[in-house]
Amino acid sequence: MLRVAKAHRVLVNAALTNVNLHIGQEILLMELWQEDGLTQTQLADRLSIEPPTLTKMLSRLEKTKLLKKYKDTQDARICRVFLTEKGSACQKSVTDLWLDLDETILANLSSEERLLFRRFLIQIYDNLESAKQSQSSTKNFADN
């Protein structure tokens, strides 16, 4: 599975260089295409990354003028992230690229098989999540 993930990563990376993006930046943009003006905390949550990682990514994306950060008017602690025109513009090319890759990945698999594979992935994800839960709870226990 690790090999699959790595091979996938390599292909995504190669495809993204044509759009002048680095790997990881595309899924951040995808969240914004779905909902613009998100808080950094919301973004970090949806991407399952830590806040410091997000800070760096945002500053780089801001440098390439794909997005902008604005302070919230209600709460001065909060920064909201907005797409620029350039950021909105590259949506189609990236989603096309993504759909293409999805199709090559799942070639030679019937729709039943794809569904089954998806079910397995969900099961495994749940297993991992519950393992993480029990792990962190024992850690909290040790803290007392």
Next chain:
Amino acid sequence: MLRVAKAHRVLVNAALTNVNLHIGQEILLMELWQEDGLTQTQLADRLSIEPPTLTKMLSRLEKTKLLKKYKDTQDARICRVFLTEKGSACQKSVTDLWLDLDETILANLSSEERLLFRRFLIQIYDNLESAKQSQSSTKNFADN
């Protein structure tokens, strides 16, 4: 699938900190446990990583005294990588950890389902590899 890979990574990482290893270092050590004294090129090939990545990893593992590099006596360009006693010693804890995680991942899946899942993964891996092939061949074509 990306979420699964990421969740997996998080758990591996948490487990490895107990053994004082960083993620990625364990699979490098696994290759050496299987065959000691490998060339850096061989190692990079087996890990599917680029030589510069390996150089850094090795220098860090050498700093923590888990392995040593020696120049080949036949060919002065070649460096061969050998485990130290400390490097050999942590084999059991890591493989145990790995087997444990494998079991938690695949919980609630029958052996038939596991086999099927494995088949899917192999199919997808092949798809990715052939896509990479066609991609690099068009690139070579463009170079002429």
Next chain:
DNA sequence: CTTATTTACTTAGCCGACTAAACAAATAGT
């Protein structure tokens, strides 16, 4: 009202991954 705590984000520093470019040693061409 003043202090403590929580919340949102940033900075510093480490690691794995990459590319591009350099370097050194062995081999091939002439």
Next chain:
DNA sequence: ACTATTTGTTTAGTCGGCTAAGTAAATAAG
């Protein structure tokens, strides 16, 4: 024999990921 090329590794610099520690603003507690 001397140059050119290939092969093996390293250096420099970028990016995504993390933790630990810090800052600033909002809220809770006294």
